[in-house]
Amino acid sequence: MTLEAGELRVENLRGGYAGTVVLEGVSFRIGAGGKLGILGRNGVGKTTMFACIMGLAQIHGGRITFGGTDVTALPTWRRARAGLGYVPQTRDIFKSLSVEENLFSAVRSAADDKRVEAAFALFPRLRERRNNNGTQLSGGEQQMLAVARATISGPTLLLMDEPLEGLAPRLRDELMDAIRNMVETSGIGCLLVEQHVDVVLDFADEVLILERGKPVYVGGVDELREDPSILDHAIGLRKGTREGSSIARAW
Numbered sequence: 001m002t003l004e005a006g007e008l009r010v011e012n013l014r015g016g017y018a019g020t021v022v023l024e025g026v027s028f029r030i031g032a033g034g035k036l037g038i039l040g041r042n043g044v045g046k047t048t049m050f051a052c053i054m055g056l057a058q059i060h061g062g063r064i065t066f067g068g069t070d071v072t073a074l075p076t077w078r079r080a081r082a083g084l085g086y087v088p089q090t091r092d093i094f095k096s097l098s099v100e101e102n103l104f105s106a107v108r109s110a111a112d113d114k115r116v117e118a119a120f121a122l123f124p125r126l127r128e129r130r131n132n133n134g135t136q137l138s139g140g141e142q143q144m145l146a147v148a149r150a151t152i153s154g155p156t157l158l159l160m161d162e163p164l165e166g167l168a169p170r171l172r173d174e175l176m177d178a179i180r181n182m183v184e185t186s187g188i189g190c191l192l193v194e195q196h197v198d199v200v201l202d203f204a205d206e207v208l209i210l211e212r213g214k215p216v217y218v219g220g221v222d223e224l225r226e227d228p229s230i231l232d233h234a235i236g237l238r239k240g241t242r243e244g245s246s247i248a249r250a251w
């Protein structure tokens with residue numbers, strides 16, 4: 001481990017898809033164990049930014065370094081091996097498998113089997129339901145499982161793309177408590193994309209606000225709290241439940 005292990009630096013990122021530039025001039029740094037919240041309306045490029053960091057979208061310019069290594073051109077598996085974990089907005093769990101099988105399916109070798117118990121230690125609720133199938137879990141527990149599954153590879157920084165999306169308020173609170181507990185227990189750093197401003201202000205140390213692919217705010221949570229006009233005027237994000245947030249998911 002180098003001193004910079006877990007530190008992510010995104011410098012002047014220009015990214016998108018083949019022939020399409022979605023993000024422009026995105027720069028931020030998050031130290032080991034840090035918590036960065038990412039806000040922005042639908043379609044501004046939050047998911048695309050995560051895809052660029054994970055090597056799943058096109059980087060047209062700029063530089064991404066993680067743990068002191070330039071990962072800009074590295075394939076996804078090498079970024080994962082370097083310690084970047086990813087919980088996509090699509091929630092990749094196997095609903096026909098049990099909780100335990102979902103976790104074991106993310107283990108690469110028998111030597112790493114103990115990581116399943118480590119994940120259960122971070123998410124005791126999942127241990128209680130280790131033999132339940134994905135279909136027998138609540139929406140919040142399924143999302144908890146998606147997060148737990150991403151911890152199996154031993155990330156030092158976890159990218160979570162709207163993990164609370166589509167959950168009722170009580171389940172949102174429960175999942176956020178579980179994520180908070182995971183972060184405090186494990187020291188894993190987090191990038192959290194989230195539509196609920198209050199959740200981000202409570203959870204994060206720093207905030208990045210995107211508007212049409214460009215950063216309009218990168219800075220501390222406290223400064224943002226002192227000047228909520230940034231939220232009101234720059235992007236019109238409202239506190240509380242976002243209209244139309246009950247995006248129907250198959251599960």
Ligand SMILES: Nc1ncnc2c1ncn2[C@@H]1O[C@H](COP(=O)(O)OP(=O)(O)O)[C@@H](O)[C@H]1O
Pocket residue numbers: 017020022040041042043044045046047048049
């Ligand atoms: N695979 C893709 N190919 C081309 N354009 C895409 C693709 N995925 C998303 N986009 C476009 O990129 C922009 C940003 O989308 P996205 O990153 O999903 O936004 P957000 O996560 O902030 O809602 C949108 O205009 C979207 O249509």
Ligand SMILES: [Mg+2]
Pocket residue numbers: 046047048089161
């Ligand atoms: Mg998205």
